[in-house]
Amino acid sequence: MCEKFERLLAYHCSPTLAGIKPSSLIALPARQYADLPALLEQYGALLHSRGIFLEVLCRCRQRALLLVYRPEQLTACLDHPKARSLLQLCDYPVSLPLSNLLSHLKTRMEQEGFPHEIGLFLGYPPEDVMGFSLYQGENYKLCGHWKVYFDEENARKCFERYDRCRAAVCRKLAGGCSLSEIFPVA
Numbered sequence: 001m002c003e004k005f006e007r008l009l010a011y012h013c014s015p016t017l018a019g020i021k022p023s024s025l026i027a028l029p030a031r032q033y034a035d036l037p038a039l040l041e042q043y044g045a046l047l048h049s050r051g052i053f054l055e056v057l058c059r060c061r062q063r064a065l066l067l068v069y070r071p072e073q074l075t076a077c078l079d080h081p082k083a084r085s086l087l088q089l090c091d092y093p094v095s096l097p098l099s100n101l102l103s104h105l106k107t108r109m110e111q112e113g114f115p116h117e118i119g120l121f122l123g124y125p126p127e128d129v130m131g132f133s134l135y136q137g138e139n140y141k142l143c144g145h146w147k148v149y150f151d152e153e154n155a156r157k158c159f160e161r162y163d164r165c166r167a168a169v170c171r172k173l174a175g176g177c178s179l180s181e182i183f184p185v186a
Contacts, residue, residue: 004032005039006179007170013068014169015162017052017183022077022123023069030063040066049185055102058109065109067121071098074121082126090117119146127151 008026015021028036036056044054051072057065075098077083084094090108093100101121108115119129124146131140131149140147144159172182 002039002042005043007173009043009068009179010169010173010182011166014166016068016070017047017050017169017179018165019051019070019073020161020165022073023067023121025057025118025122026066026068028064028066030059030061033064036064046180050183057102057106067102069121074098074123077123078120080126082130083120086117086120086126086129090115092117122146125151125155128155 008028009017012026013024016024030036033039040054040056047054047068051070053069053071055067055069057067059065075096078087078098078101079096087101088094092104105115105118105121108117116129116133119132120126127150128146128148132147135149137147140149141152142148142155144155145162146155148155169182173179
């Protein structure tokens, strides 16, 4: 196992690993992760047994963007009527499966870099994704794990929950536990 990769997963993906967030995104520096395919194979097998999947959304010479996700939760988020409407505006396929939506996201990332609708894939409220797009990242009410344009109170509670989860997982990892010990197979 790779201690550096586990620390990165713990810091950036604890809420997803714990099942309280549908997905997380990590930027992996290419020079530090030259062995990424082998690492993804190893951790993919470990996490898959826990209902968690790893998928590289894009890769360039500097970095790879890795989506860590729970398919059932992510599908439910993307199937929300407001999320579906936003995705349709960006020419996503009307019907799920998730694999089709992820393929389209990868294409959009190749063409546009970092499309606004990626927030939907990260479990952000559709209203905030719309607000970010409409206001071009300005005029938000709160900035935390995402920029909040509508329900500031619920977002603040969510941010606190994510932060508590991250702190707990990182503490356990620093105390000598591995991710497989922190998140045993149910």
